[in-house]
Amino acid sequence: MVVPPDHKLHEVIQVSGLILSDDIRRQKIENHVAKMRFSAATARKIQDVFISEMNKGIHQQPSSLQMENTYIPELLDGTEEGLYLALDLGGTNFRVLLLELAHGAPVRQEVKRYYIGSELRVGSAIPLFDYLAECVSDFVIAQGLQDIELPLGFTFSFPMVQHSLDVGILVTWTKSFNCPDAVNKDAVRLLREALDRRDDTKVKVVAVLNDTTGTLVQGSTLDHNTAIGLILGTGSNACYLERADRVEHWETERHGERQVIIDIEWGAFGDNGVLDFIKTDFDRENDANSLIVNSFTFEKYIAGKYLGEVVRVILARLTKEGLLFVGENAPQSLLTPGSLTTDLVSHIEQDSVDGGDGNTKEVLGKFGIVPDQDDIRIVQYVCAVASNRAALLVSICLASLLDRIDREQVTIAVDGSLYKHHPRLEGWMTKYISLLAPGRKFKLIHAEDGSGKGAALVSAIAQRLQKRL
Secondary structure (H helix, E strand, O other), rough: OOOOOHHHHHHHHHOOOOOOOOHHHHHHHHHHHHHHHOHHHHHHHHHHHHHHHHHHOOOOOOOOOEEOOOOOOOOOOOOOOEEEEEEEEEOOOOEEEEEEEOOOOEEEEEEEEEOHHHHHHHHOOOHHHHHHHHHHHHHHOOOOOOOEEEEEEEEEEEEEEEOOOOEEEOOOOOOOOOOOHHHHOHHHHHHHHHHHHHOOEEEEEEEEOOOOHHHHHHHHHOOOOOEEEEEOOOOEEEEEEEEEHOOOOOOOOOOOOOEEEEEEHHHHHOOOOOOEEEOOOOHHHHHHOOOOOOOOOHHHHHOOHHHHHHHHHHHHHHHHHOOOOOOOOOOOOHHHHOOOOHHHHHHHHHHHOOOOHHHHHHHHHHHOOOHHHHHHHHHHHHHHHHHHHHHHHHHHHHHHHHHHHHHOOOEEEEEEEHHOOOHHHHHHHHHHHHHHHOOOEEEEEOOOOHHHHHHHHEEEEEEEHHHOO
């Protein structure tokens, strides 16, 4: 691995400094957020820790990275034809999707959205899965396909352990779901049994996956060099193509597979304390305000669900210290956890790109704040520092994956609201990955709807594997 000199790296990974009329105030603010800004040496240390955790995880040693085997050993090969279904369950709204493939490429797509009421999200899992089956039947019958055998890929966006391509054991419910009798059960089996109880279609559940895996597969239809999938939205995770001989956790029979998609589950990176050296007081407060404390450590640094809160915690601290909104009545709403969302951070960041202040004034206006010029600069600076840290952390891990995959050219397929709407993340990531993995050719592409389209594509791969084996 060629490493650029650290002073060069250090110069590039810094956000430009804060410019204020009062030099002492500027110095105090910069000191407050200094720990959010990494030196080159810190960036390298994070990279070493990530590589170490990956190696432990893949060898089934204790690690904060699950390194889950998805049992998807290959991507589309261009021979896939016909109709494939996807069921995308990740929240209160879910979708059923029909994809028609010709020569391995999507030529037609039909999709319908359904809503899951709160009464189905708690209690016994049987009514929930019966409802999922009812919606699948409703969709298939409306398409006039009830007598045709349809393979289905099931995107189940909850923590699970996979024992094969079509067995996913639920570890724990998240979000607003809590059906205790489904925990430690196979989500595929629950869905199959519900479809069997209806017995009004010929739908076959052939694969279970998460949205990250779907994004990689979906990306591969746009660019055949795709070998990494990344979700950077409300949450964050990544997966990549690993050499099969490196993977120890493999419960099914092997058939000479050369590669397999590994789901890293990097949201929990650092849950075991290995990243504590970058944790600031702001992060501790952000964690304390979150739903499940001491979990999803990495996600809390980088993902859309938390980035706005990190910024809010810093702004509230600066306000209490008399360094921000001086002379204004301390805006109570800004002191309320969860009041500053990440989309507002993206909105303010657009001002930093354009050299303006309209968005910043608009956002602060929502909190009843009339800022002066220094306030605007400070708020923009804090948004930049927190956003830049997120971009750097993601880039450190992606650079490590490029070195691990060791290919001539790698495309990284990305999806998620934060990546899509933040005006600077993509540019920063491109710059930082190039620095951290010099000599590696890569590109980032936006691959939308891995959880829908990607799941249907995985069902096509699963069906091809079944026929061959």
